[in-house]
Amino acid sequence: MGSAFSQEKFLLEYAYSKGKTYKYKEESKFESVQEVSGQEMKATGSTFSLMKMIVEGVSESGDITFISSLEDLKITTKMPTMDTTMVMKDLLDKNIQTIISKAGKMVDQKILDTAASGKDFMGRSSTLFNAYKEFVVFPNSAIKFGDTWNDERTDTTKGTQMVTKVNTIYTLAGTEEKNGHPCMKITYTGKLEIGGKMTQMGMEFFIEGSGEKSGTLWFDQKSGVIIAKDNTSDQDLTMALTGQMQMTIPITQTNISKFTLIE
Numbered sequence: 001m002g003s004a005f006s007q008e009k010f011l012l013e014y015a016y017s018k019g020k021t022y023k024y025k026e027e028s029k030f031e032s033v034q035e036v037s038g039q040e041m042k043a044t045g046s047t048f049s050l051m052k053m054i055v056e057g058v059s060e061s062g063d064i065t066f067i068s069s070l071e072d073l074k075i076t077t078k079m080p081t082m083d084t085t086m087v088m089k090d091l092l093d094k095n096i097q098t099i100i101s102k103a104g105k106m107v108d109q110k111i112l113d114t115a116a117s118g119k120d121f122m123g124r125s126s127t128l129f130n131a132y133k134e135f136v137v138f139p140n141s142a143i144k145f146g147d148t149w150n151d152e153r154t155d156t157t158k159g160t161q162m163v164t165k166v167n168t169i170y171t172l173a174g175t176e177e178k179n180g181h182p183c184m185k186i187t188y189t190g191k192l193e194i195g196g197k198m199t200q201m202g203m204e205f206f207i208e209g210s211g212e213k214s215g216t217l218w219f220d221q222k223s224g225v226i227i228a229k230d231n232t233s234d235q236d237l238t239m240a241l242t243g244q245m246q247m248t249i250p251i252t253q254t255n256i257s258k259f260t261l262i263e
Helices: 121-129
Strands: 021-036 039-058 063-080 083-085 097-098 106-111 148-156 164-176 181-200 203-220 226-239 249-262
Touching: 039 249, 083 121, 181 226
Parallel strands: none
Antiparallel strands: 021 039, 021 249, 039 063, 063 083, 063 097, 097 106, 148 164, 164 181, 181 203, 203 226, 226 249
């Protein structure tokens, strides 16, 4: 473990190699509780995915261009009216091209394929397979153990008017071996704000709420690659249904996920 009193400084930069393919698995568990007409409805489930990242190129300035896609995606949901496992075949092998700076800032992103249904699959399940959500934006200058920095992101879900704002504070906590790699250990906490409108089955839903997240990222500084990331998030939301059926539904959600490089 790196000493909190060490004054040695480290420059954190991504260095994924051109022409190389990286594979990650993500496993998550979720729980959601809704209160509808005075009755509590609980849902639990899990998600398993295998993600492939092919590095197309690295510019002279260090910008990394990669193509990401899913090789496998299974979603299990259990609730009073449903107990099912879905294999999301129409979302497999759909490519997203992402360009990031060596510090992890988004330069550009575009969808190269559409799902079999012809719909914009980024809008339907972007959190499941957008590799960029796992990347920390590093400071541009060298930092020492105990230093903190923050990252603010605003994301709008395509096909809806849903906006998510996230403010995350990162800390370079020290060094730690993870899955056989000597890593920089980065811990983080964050606050989320969610709001907007979406339409489903001809009905309009207004959703607003807030949440918190925390976790740890293990980064192999020598190879410039993410080795693993653990994340926990909690959200308290209110969903208002308008039109012929007017009601307000409180929702609480918890999600625990693990993102791991496969050797």
